[in-house]
Amino acid sequence: MNEIWVHILIIVCVLLGTVTIAAGLIYVERKMLAVWQQRLGPNRVGPFGILQVVADMIKIFFKEDWIPSFVDKKVFIIAPTIIMLSILMSFSIVPFAPGWVVADMNVGLLFFLAMSSLGAYTIILAGWASNNKYSLLGGVRGAAQMISYEVFMGLSLMGVVLQAGSFNLTEIVNAQKGMWFVIPQFVGFVIFLIAGVAETHRLPFDLPEAESELVAGYHSEYSGMKFGMFFVGEYLGITLVSSLITVLFFGGWLGPSFLPPIIWFLVKMFAFILFFILLRATLPRPRYDQLMSYGWKLLLPLALLNVLVTGAIVLSTN
């Protein structure tokens, strides 16, 4: 009985923790963007503007939740829930510290890939259901982008799987006790990083939204809490990709013992979240065909080559 309570406690902690981090990222992102653009950022609400998160939340809860008359109502309502669901489900396989994992699945990595492939629906359905040409264009772009980048997102992880010999994330972390996988799998790391940015459709790969071209892309027609779901979903996606990079390439909770494992995990995760924000502050958005040819003509062969070489080395050393 006691074990079940511990398990429920872990689930509640992970759920609350991730959602809180995602909400807090609203502030962190604005502040860090400002820092890297020599501005001050939010500083009005509370000390250093920390209460900006609360203000934004209150605002988004009290906005009118408007469903336009021309939309496909059911699909319109379902679409934003999918992204939240799929990403929160993915968090269940992330080991935050030894034993701190919701579902220690033996196909954990595949489960993450499955969930992230379901995340594509939110863009497509939102774009289609909005019945608006900008939204549709955003949806079409998003669908093509996410399907293509999923391919080598998966392939880039196969090197890690080959080296660790398991899809289980806890075992992958334990396999990194000697050396973090970022060193032997540097190519895989870079590809996964780029694919992760594209998969969460963050800048510079925010073509489904692309406010300068498509109003707000697939969520042009959304307002109130439904828009909030997309908003929080995006930050949850960043958190997820950062924590996965930490787990897969940077040794998860491993680190010198003067800090507890969970702190090591969080430190590494936040470093990557900040890197994501730095990417947003720096790089301009590529053209759509550039994005596609970059993916299929450069990253896919590289990922395949990485799998091939890693496989050969693993085979020869065993």
Next chain:
Amino acid sequence: MLSSVRSLWLVFLKMFRKRVTIKYPEEKPYLAPRWRGRIVLTRDPDHNERCVACNLCAAVCPTDCISLQATEDENDRRYPEFFRINFSRCIFCGLCEDACPTYAIQLIPDFEMGEYNRQSLVYEKEDLLIDGMGKYHGYSFYEQAGVAVGVKPKGGGENESEPVDVRTLIP
């Protein structure tokens, strides 16, 4: 790819630079002395209105936000009966200041004119007229001008000689 990494690094370094933002309501920005802000009407050293209601400012104003009505006092000195600037239309271009022959209308470094009611942006002469001389100290139009009005006899100006009596031949 490498250039992207380089720009990432350069943007990262911006973290340690000075901020360019000024926290405005607490921290006032520096306004240059010639900043074109709120329009005022100034007075001459004798504490009279400088404005002679020549209408040049109203004529030159690109948004037609200045309106005035000329009248004369008991000394035949011209002055505006009313002088009205609609600041909701004014674009603070400063052309009125350029056009003014008497340095009466001037733009000063003040921009905090927010109002809740649009009508209260229409400033009347009482709101525009200040007690000082503005940017041009000691300048009095009638001291320089050659015309005789009630406030000054002919030849009474600063750089003016006594009028010549054309009926005498004595040099």
Next chain:
Amino acid sequence: MNIIFYIASLVALVATVMVVTRKNAIHALLYLVVSLLAVSVIFFISGAPFVAALEVIVYAGAIMVLFVFAIMMLNLGKDSTQKESRLMNFGAWIIPALLCLILLCELIYVFFSYDAGYRNVRVIEAAEVSDSLFGGYVLAVELTGMLLMAGIVGAYHIGKEKKREYHRYLQLNEEEHE
């Protein structure tokens, strides 16, 4: 575990019926996705997590997205919905329904007569799957690989940029420029 199996099968059945009866193509496809997810749950609890994950990644995540994508691009309007509703009349579905009924009877018969040890589930690891793929079924894998390669080559051929053909006036100009 049995309860989860029955719930998942019920979801799969209901969703599949909904797929057939929906008039809006996108709604039908969404029910198909739900049905596939339910099937993946069944795979998972019957000890094949690898296949379950692949079912979601490949079928629900990629192929269905492409289906939705294609239907989105076709932009089916009210006409197609009306056409669909005409297909729903009694005459059109009576024969398929009868055929399905026969299949269902067979299934029920098999289900009750074949009382094998379904309950002692053994979890099949990814390594085991790949062992059998590259061991016993290597010929099938290679053949599939060749088929996919042919598909890729064909796609490349279709997607290849066409040689530009100019009006002869422009062609002349082009030669001059060169």
